Amino acid sequence: MALRTPLLSLAATAALTFGAALSSSVASAHAASQPAATEPAANAGSAAAEAPPAYDRVDSFVIFGRPYAWRPINDSTVIVWATAFDPYLVELAYPSHDMRFVQAIGVSSSGSRVYARFDTVTIRGFRYPIASIFKLSREEARNLTSHKTGNS
Numbered sequence: 001m002a003l004r005t006p007l008l009s010l011a012a013t014a015a016l017t018f019g020a021a022l023s024s025s026v027a028s029a030h031a032a033s034q035p036a037a038t039e040p041a042a043n044a045g046s047a048a049a050e051a052p053p054a055y056d057r058v059d060s061f062v063i064f065g066r067p068y069a070w071r072p073i074n075d076s077t078v079i080v081w082a083t084a085f086d087p088y089l090v091e092l093a094y095p096s097h098d099m100r101f102v103q104a105i106g107v108s109s110s111g112s113r114v115y116a117r118f119d120t121v122t123i124r125g126f127r128y129p130i131a132s133i134f135k136l137s138r139e140e141a142r143n144l145t146s147h148k149t150g151n152s
Contacts, residue, residue, distance in 0.1 A: 055134035087141035
């Protein structure tokens, strides 16, 4: 019984840390899509008014067979193109340090749909659970990938 309390507090701490890590990777991917502010501070009010909306979170998306294309953003975030017109920002439950070096990934699906918190992304034989999925426009996906390649 005395061991139960430390284990519960350890589990709660791990859950809070995991949740913070998930939210920070989406925030960094969203921040990467935003152009750097080169305007003086006097235009800060107009810049706030022009801020784009956050990405639309979805529970699942339709995919037939394998992905049309994919592009890593960072170690725990990847853009998966279900078709040539449907990009999705897929956040992994934990980072894959090999993602930048592989030529192909696998995406599990259930009845032609990929579900967050249920399906996985396979990289070099290891399965990474999908933590969350965000619907992107084609322009947002291009901005994320062009910003990423600009820093490389």
